[in-house]
Amino acid sequence: MIAAAPPAVVGEEILRARAYLLRVAEPPARATGRLADLMGAVAAADAIRRGDVPEAVADETSARSGAERVDADLEAAAACGARLLVPEDPEWPQWPFACFGLTERKDLAPPLALWVRGTGSLGGLTDRAVAMVGARAATGYGTHTAAELGAGLAAAGQTVVSGAAIGIDGAAHRGALAGGGPTVAVLACGLDRAYPTSHAGLIDRIARQGLVVSEYPPGAVPARHRFLVRNRLIAALSAGTVVVEAALRSGAQRTASDARELGTVLMAVPGPVTSAASAGCHELIRQGALLVTRAEEITEATGRLGVELAREPDRPQRGTDALDEVQARVHDALPPRAARDIAWLAVEAGMDRDTVRSALMELERRGLASFHEGRWQRRTRRRNR
Amino acid sequence: MIAAAPPAVVGEEILRARAYLLRVAEPPARATGRLADLMGAVAAADAIRRGDVPEAVADETSARSGAERVDADLEAAAACGARLLVPEDPEWPQWPFACFGLTERKDLAPPLALWVRGTGSLGGLTDRAVAMVGARAATGYGTHTAAELGAGLAAAGQTVVSGAAIGIDGAAHRGALAGGGPTVAVLACGLDRAYPTSHAGLIDRIARQGLVVSEYPPGAVPARHRFLVRNRLIAALSAGTVVVEAALRSGAQRTASDARELGTVLMAVPGPVTSAASAGCHELIRQGALLVTRAEEITEATGRLGVELAREPDRPQRGTDALDEVQARVHDALPPRAARDIAWLAVEAGMDRDTVRSALMELERRGLASFHEGRWQRRTRRRNR
Numbered sequence: 001m002i003a004a005a006p007p008a009v010v011g012e013e014i015l016r017a018r019a020y021l022l023r024v025a026e027p028p029a030r031a032t033g034r035l036a037d038l039m040g041a042v043a044a045a046d047a048i049r050r051g052d053v054p055e056a057v058a059d060e061t062s063a064r065s066g067a068e069r070v071d072a073d074l075e076a077a078a079a080c081g082a083r084l085l086v087p088e089d090p091e092w093p094q095w096p097f098a099c100f101g102l103t104e105r106k107d108l109a110p111p112l113a114l115w116v117r118g119t120g121s122l123g124g125l126t127d128r129a130v131a132m133v134g135a136r137a138a139t140g141y142g143t144h145t146a147a148e149l150g151a152g153l154a155a156a157g158q159t160v161v162s163g164a165a166i167g168i169d170g171a172a173h174r175g176a177l178a179g180g181g182p183t184v185a186v187l188a189c190g191l192d193r194a195y196p197t198s199h200a201g202l203i204d205r206i207a208r209q210g211l212v213v214s215e216y217p218p219g220a221v222p223a224r225h226r227f228l229v230r231n232r233l234i235a236a237l238s239a240g241t242v243v244v245e246a247a248l249r250s251g252a253q254r255t256a257s258d259a260r261e262l263g264t265v266l267m268a269v270p271g272p273v274t275s276a277a278s279a280g281c282h283e284l285i286r287q288g289a290l291l292v293t294r295a296e297e298i299t300e301a302t303g304r305l306g307v308e309l310a311r312e313p314d315r316p317q318r319g320t321d322a323l324d325e326v327q328a329r330v331h332d333a334l335p336p337r338a339a340r341d342i343a344w345l346a347v348e349a350g351m352d353r354d355t356v357r358s359a360l361m362e363l364e365r366r367g368l369a370s371f372h373e374g375r376w377q378r379r380t381r382r383r384n385r
Numbered sequence: 386m387i388a389a390a391p392p393a394v395v396g397e398e399i400l401r402a403r404a405y406l407l408r409v410a411e412p413p414a415r416a417t418g419r420l421a422d423l424m425g426a427v428a429a430a431d432a433i434r435r436g437d438v439p440e441a442v443a444d445e446t447s448a449r450s451g452a453e454r455v456d457a458d459l460e461a462a463a464a465c466g467a468r469l470l471v472p473e474d475p476e477w478p479q480w481p482f483a484c485f486g487l488t489e490r491k492d493l494a495p496p497l498a499l500w501v502r503g504t505g506s507l508g509g510l511t512d513r514a515v516a517m518v519g520a521r522a523a524t525g526y527g528t529h530t531a532a533e534l535g536a537g538l539a540a541a542g543q544t545v546v547s548g549a550a551i552g553i554d555g556a557a558h559r560g561a562l563a564g565g566g567p568t569v570a571v572l573a574c575g576l577d578r579a580y581p582t583s584h585a586g587l588i589d590r591i592a593r594q595g596l597v598v599s600e601y602p603p604g605a606v607p608a609r610h611r612f613l614v615r616n617r618l619i620a621a622l623s624a625g626t627v628v629v630e631a632a633l634r635s636g637a638q639r640t641a642s643d644a645r646e647l648g649t650v651l652m653a654v655p656g657p658v659t660s661a662a663s664a665g666c667h668e669l670i671r672q673g674a675l676l677v678t679r680a681e682e683i684t685e686a687t688g689r690l691g692v693e694l695a696r697e698p699d700r701p702q703r704g705t706d707a708l709d710e711v712q713a714r715v716h717d718a719l720p721p722r723a724a725r726d727i728a729w730l731a732v733e734a735g736m737d738r739d740t741v742r743s744a745l746m747e748l749e750r751r752g753l754a755s756f757h758e759g760r761w762q763r764r765t766r767r768r769n770r
Contacts (some may be wrong), residue, residue, distance in 0.1 A: 029612070096440075103737075197649070261736075261737070269659055270658065270670070272530075272655075272657055273656075273678035279678070284674050285676045286682075287709070291655070297671075340758070343757075355645060371727070372728075373726050374759020
C-alpha cells in the first residue's frame, strides 16, 4: 500500500535553503512561505541572511536569521533516519495543502518544508487520508472506538493521520497499524525526539509502516504552542477530520476549527451524554459537524470519485442510490438545468422548507446539488467531494 | 402546576356524538373528522348512523356504524375516572393539534375526541410540552438518561409526553414525576386497561399528577397498529420530540418521522457507537435531528418567547449572547434592514460559505436570522421558536 518515494529530483541547493528556512522561521510563517514561492527558496534564504526582506518576513525570521545550522540539521536528521521533503519535490502533498489557499487566517499557513521519517511517500499516503484526533485523557470507550475506526479506515485503504499523543491519537495509530494500513504521525518536536517518550516504540512502528512528519528541526522541543500550530497540518493532510473524544474547550476542538476553516469535512463520534470526554464531540455535532459511528460513514464522507467504485465493479451505483426517501424526493424536485430557491423546491417536493433545506445540504455534500447565489441546482454525479 | 379543568361547557349531545364517532371510526379517521368539522359532530353522527355520508367517511365508519355503545362507553369511562374531551371544549389542545393542518399525510389526522383520565387540563399541560420516546429494550444508560432529562424538563416547567411503555417511556414519565412536574401518557388502548400491566401503578400516578389520554374507547385492546397510530398524538401534543434510545428500525423512528412531518422539533440523544440501542438516534442525527444532551438544550430548542426570560428577570440577555465566535461574526455581517445571499455574507464575514451557511442555520434556529427567497436577513430578538 505504501507508494515508493520517488528518486531525489530536488537539487542540494534547494534542500539546504529550505532547511535554513525551517530553522529560522518559527511556524506558521506565512510571509516567509510567500517570499519563497515568489523568488524561489534559494534566493529567499539568501535575502533573509542579508536582512533584505519585507517587514512581514523580517518579523518571522530576524530573531534567528543568523542561525547557520543547515549541516548540523541535515546530519542530525540523517542520524535518526529522517530526510527533508520540500515543496519542489513531486512527493510534496500539493493537493492536500492547496486548502491553505482557502483561508486568510494568519495561523493557517502551509509549512515551508517537512522533515519526514519513513519510507512512504507523503503525497501518496495523503491522497486518501483521514485525520483522527481527540483527548489525551481518553476513556476506555474512546480508545476502543478510535482503534476500531482506525482499523476500519486502514482496511478501506485510507491513511490515518494523527499526532502520536497518548489517548485517542495513539489508539488511532495503533488501530490503523493493526488494520494493516499505513499511518502518518505529525509531531510537534524534532524527529530525533520521541514525544511522548512512552510512545517511542509506537513512533518507530509508524515510521516503518508509514511516515512520521514534523516541520520542526532536529532538537526542537515540543513547546506548548507547537501542538496547536502542528494541529493545522493534521487537518490539512486529510480530506476530513474525525474527533473521537474531546472535552468542552480542548486541543481537539482547535483541530476541528482548523479543519472547518480549511474546507475539509469535520466529523465527530458521539458517546454517552454522561461522559465529559464526549461533551466536546456533542458540541461540535450541534454546531454542524457530521456525526459518524463507523469507518464506512467516514469513507463515505471523505472518499473520492472512482476509488469506492473500483472495489464494487459488479454493482454500478448511481449517486442517488444511497439517498433516503426525503432526499430522493428533493433531488427529483431539482430541475436538471435551472436553479431554484428553497421556497420553490418546498412546494415542488411537497415538504416544509426546513426538511428541504437539510436534504439539500446532504445532496450538496454528496455532490448531487450545488448552491449558487441563493439558488440550488441539480448536479451530475460526482461522488463525494 | 396543573391547570384546573374548566367547568363543563359542552352540551351532552355533542359529548354523546363524539363518543359515538370514536367508537365507530378507527383512528386515524381524517374524512370523519372533516365531516364533523363541517356539519358539527351531532349532525355528522346522525348522518353516519343513516349511512348518508361521502364514500371516504363510509370507508372509515361503515364497518361499525351500527355499534350503539355510547351509554356503555360513558359508564365504563366514568367507572375508571375518565371523561371525554372534545374539540368543542376550551380545554382541547387547539394550538398543538393545529400542526395536523401542515400535512396531507392521510395517517396524520387529528383525533375525533380524546378520553382523558386525571385532573389536569390537556390544553394547559401541552402549552409547554416535550415528547420523549424510545426503545422498550432500553439499556441502563438509556433509562438513566431518560429519567434525568424527564426530571430536568419537569423542573423547567415542561410537561413530558410519552407512551407509558416499558423502557424509555416509563423512565421519562418517572423522571418527570420525580422532578415534580406533570406528565401526559398517551395510551394505545382503552383507559380502563393498564398496558403494560406492569405499569398499572405508574399510570395511576400519572393520572394523579397529570393526564392519561387515549382516543380508543373503553375496552379497546392495544393492537399492534394502534401503537404506530397513537405515536402521532405524542408528537403532535409536543413542541418537540426527543428520541432517547432507538434501534435502527423502530417505533421511535416512526414517532420521529411524524414529528418531522408535523413541523415540530426533532431531537435525539447520542450514546456509545458500540450500542445498538443508540444506532437509531445516531441515524436520526445524521439525517438532521438536533443532538441534545441536557434538558436545557431541549428547552432552548422548544421553549417559547418570554417564558425563559421570565425566569431570569435580573439578567437581561441579548439573543446574541450565546453565540460562538463564528456565529457572532456572521450575525454582525447581516445588514439590519437588507437581505443578502450567502456569497455576499461570506465575503463580508471573511469566512468560507459552508461556515457561513451553518452559522446562518444556527442563527435562524435562534430566531436571529431569517431566510426568504434565497437571501438572509437579520431579525430582531425573538428567543427560541
